[in-house]
Amino acid sequence: MQDPGPAPHVMRNADIDPKAEKRAEQQVAILFGLSGVSSLLLIYSYVFIASDVFVFIPVMGSQNVQQLGLGLGMSFSLLFLGLGAIHWAKKLMPETEVINHRHEFRSSDEDRDELVKTVKHAAAEVKLGRRSLIKRSLGFSLGLFALPPVLLLRDLGPLPKKQLETTNWKAGTRLVTDPGNRPILASDLEVGAVVQTLPEMPDETERLLSDIAKDPVLLIRIRAEEFQLSPEKLAMTHDGIIAFSKICSHMGCAVALYEQTTKHLLCPCHQSTFDVTRGAKVIFGPAARPLPQLDITVDEEGYLIARAPFNESVGPSYWERNSQ
Amino acid sequence: MKRLSRYRRHRAAGPFLLVVALLAIGTTFNVASATVAQSPNSFARTSAIEEGRQIFLKGCSSCHGLNAEGGAIAPSLIGVGAASVDFQVGTGRMPMADMSTQAMRKAPVYNAEETAALAAYVASLAPGPAIPTDAVLNYERDGSTAEGGELFRNNCAMCHNFAGQGGALTQGKYAPTLMGVEPKYIYEALITGPQSMPVFSDKTITPAEKLSLIKWIKSAENEPNLGGATMGRIGPVTEGLLAWVLGIGLLIGIAVWLTTKAR
Numbered sequence: 001m002q003d004p005g006p007a008p009h010v011m012r013n014a015d016i017d018p019k020a021e022k023r024a025e026q027q028v029a030i031l032f033g034l035s036g037v038s039s040l041l042l043i044y045s046y047v048f049i050a051s052d053v054f055v056f057i058p059v060m061g062s063q064n065v066q067q068l069g070l071g072l073g074m075s076f077s078l079l080f081l082g083l084g085a086i087h088w089a090k091k092l093m094p095e096t097e098v099i100n101h102r103h104e105f106r107s108s109d110e111d112r113d114e115l116v117k118t119v120k121h122a123a124a125e126v127k128l129g130r131r132s133l134i135k136r137s138l139g140f141s142l143g144l145f146a147l148p149p150v151l152l153l154r155d156l157g158p159l160p161k162k163q164l165e166t167t168n169w170k171a172g173t174r175l176v177t178d179p180g181n182r183p184i185l186a187s188d189l190e191v192g193a194v195v196q197t198l199p200e201m202p203d204e205t206e207r208l209l210s211d212i213a214k215d216p217v218l219l220i221r222i223r224a225e226e227f228q229l230s231p232e233k234l235a236m237t238h239d240g241i242i243a244f245s246k247i248c249s250h251m252g253c254a255v256a257l258y259e260q261t262t263k264h265l266l267c268p269c270h271q272s273t274f275d276v277t278r279g280a281k282v283i284f285g286p287a288a289r290p291l292p293q294l295d296i297t298v299d300e301e302g303y304l305i306a307r308a309p310f311n312e313s314v315g316p317s318y319w320e321r322n323s324q
Numbered sequence: 325m326k327r328l329s330r331y332r333r334h335r336a337a338g339p340f341l342l343v344v345a346l347l348a349i350g351t352t353f354n355v356a357s358a359t360v361a362q363s364p365n366s367f368a369r370t371s372a373i374e375e376g377r378q379i380f381l382k383g384c385s386s387c388h389g390l391n392a393e394g395g396a397i398a399p400s401l402i403g404v405g406a407a408s409v410d411f412q413v414g415t416g417r418m419p420m421a422d423m424s425t426q427a428m429r430k431a432p433v434y435n436a437e438e439t440a441a442l443a444a445y446v447a448s449l450a451p452g453p454a455i456p457t458d459a460v461l462n463y464e465r466d467g468s469t470a471e472g473g474e475l476f477r478n479n480c481a482m483c484h485n486f487a488g489q490g491g492a493l494t495q496g497k498y499a500p501t502l503m504g505v506e507p508k509y510i511y512e513a514l515i516t517g518p519q520s521m522p523v524f525s526d527k528t529i530t531p532a533e534k535l536s537l538i539k540w541i542k543s544a545e546n547e548p549n550l551g552g553a554t555m556g557r558i559g560p561v562t563e564g565l566l567a568w569v570l571g572i573g574l575l576i577g578i579a580v581w582l583t584t585k586a587r
Binding site for chain 1: 471474475478479482483491493494497499517519520521522523524525527528529530533548549550551552553554578581582585586587
């Protein structure tokens with residue numbers, strides 16, 4: 001089949017009709033003009049409008065006038081600039097088809113010979129062969145220069161080791177309210193109550209953000225007869241009070257949507273649902289494991305304490321975690 | 325009559341009659357059922373408790389039992405306290421209009437006096453949380469917005485949304501918005517734990533901390549919109565929807581315009 005070649009060129013209105021050309025020119029000018037006015041709006045809003053003026057706009061509600069002026073000014077100045085440029089290109093700029101054939105990639109033989117000659121000549125000129133001191137010190141510095149980036153790879157580590165498996169819960173640690181740091185009596189909790197708690201820190205130990213990221217425990221009190229737990233899990237509760245790690249076993253969000261009526265705990269991130277009566281068994285959602293349960297009891301003063309640390313890692317899975 | 329029957333085959337006749345019939349049924353039902361809510365002014369009453377008992381027997385006992393002992397569809401009210409009654413009845417959640425998943429906020433059926441009587445009656449059954457007085461609720465003086473914000477993020481934000489706008493729970497249940505809720509009702513909800521909400525007792529979140537929470541919620545209500553339209557303050561859902569539908573729609577439009585040949 002024969003190549004039909006490019007389609008015949010169709011002239012635009014603006015190419016043949018001077019009136020249409022004039023009109024298109026004016027349209028482009030209006031678009032650019034609007035862009036300029038929008039920029040002026042931005043400058044006016046910034047300089048002359050006080051930052052505490054509000055105006056009511058239907059649908060959007062009460063809006064800050066200055067911020068609105070800045071936003072609208074900036075977006076419209078960019079939008080109209082773009083629209084004007086496109087309109088200009090489509091209506092007025094030359095649009096005849098031009099064919100530009102590819103040239104050969106290889107340079108011509110003269111150019112290649114010239115390059116080799118130049119390099120050789122320059123090398124002889126600077127006497128690199130005879131200045132061995134400079135050559136060696138340059139090699140030394142460039143070699144060392146390459147080392148630091150390799151050394152900095154050390155920052156990918158060190159491995160967290162035991163940090164992922166341990167929390168600040170130890171045998172005998174009191175549960176304290178967060179915020180407030182008040183110890184909690186078992187009798188403080190009514191049936192249906194929840195409390196977010198943290199481990200009591202030894203005197204003058206500051207609580208770090210990394211502690212708050214893994215220590216939170218949710219205390220929930222239900223009627224003791226509602227538990228459907230294995231004997232060892234039941235022994236970890238105290239008088240209807242059960243304690244779970246608040247860190248979701250899926251992705252580490254704070255699990256705290258507690259529905260008092262259904263006794264379900266939900267994670268707000270991915271809707272993993274845990275049944276409190278069955279030891280935070282996963283009944284819906286992507287979580288793979290129940291929330292770790294903290295073994296709690298009361299001390300001689302009646303305050304709630306941990307009887308033992310968590311017997312598994314809290315939070316989401318990681319490579320070395322034993323997922324049993 | 326003849327003039328009317330001319331229209332009987334009109335296209336709009338069917339829908340029109342349907343609307344008329346629905347309105348008629350609805351009005352009749354409203355008039356008929358409104359009698360239930362009428363205040364028992366005619367009863368001679370010796371005390372608020374007796375009046376409350378009478379209202380209870382008429383309006384509540386069919387579900388909650390003649391002695392507030394509860395039944396298959398409604399919980400026992402013994403020991404829930406005056407605060408619980410004031411919250412549930414004062415916000416119109418009780419009596420429920422239908423047996424839907426969750427009692428929702430609506431115009432209260434009983435007036436303040438009747439609500440107080442009901443509360444007095446239920447409180448007389450067994451001790452329970454009392455209605456906080458105005459003196460207790462001085463959150464402007466006694467609360468701290470910063471502390472309230474911390475408490476809110478720890479305890480409330482998961483269900484009620486980070487800006488107090490409410491959010492979905494499971495199976496059609498939801499945490500209602502906290503915007504425009506009276507401080508008294510926020511306080512009562514905290515101490516009584518209505519419906520799906522857990523109890524936040526005074527020992528674990530002290531009354532002072534509750535006032536801080538209320539102060540924070542009130543400040544969130546009056547938060548100026550410096551960043552433009554709030555789009556409900558419910559996070560990435562509305563923002564994403566707008567970006568995808570409007571933003572990408574606009575980009576597609578421009579792409580189409582770019583590639584069409586100019587005339």
